[in-house]
Amino acid sequence: MENMQAISNQAASFAAHGPADFWYLLTIFVLAVFIGFYVVWSVTPALHSPLMAVTNAVSSVIIVGAILAAGPETFGSSKILGFLAVVLASVNIFGGFIVTQRMLQMFKKKGQ
Numbered sequence: 001m002e003n004m005q006a007i008s009n010q011a012a013s014f015a016a017h018g019p020a021d022f023w024y025l026l027t028i029f030v031l032a033v034f035i036g037f038y039v040v041w042s043v044t045p046a047l048h049s050p051l052m053a054v055t056n057a058v059s060s061v062i063i064v065g066a067i068l069a070a071g072p073e074t075f076g077s078s079k080i081l082g083f084l085a086v087v088l089a090s091v092n093i094f095g096g097f098i099v100t101q102r103m104l105q106m107f108k109k110k111g112q
Contacts, residue, residue, distance in 0.1 A: 063085075
């Protein structure tokens, strides 16, 4: 009976982490890239600052996920990619805030 349970657990593990998951997730990523490209390039200039603010908020959520990916105690590719994701998302957040601040200064009157 224990052997059946072990085989069942092993089969469930293979089913949950098989190569089909990679292609499924890669397809979602590629579609998200195309959708994001068309959405960003169709934004009017008047909506640029609010869009940047939302992008900064999304990047802050990415940092939480990247910290979780970089968190395992064992050193491996997930730790390296997680650290790289934290660095790139941090640059994106701070750069986005700088660009948003400069865009908002364009709308201020000269006397202020």
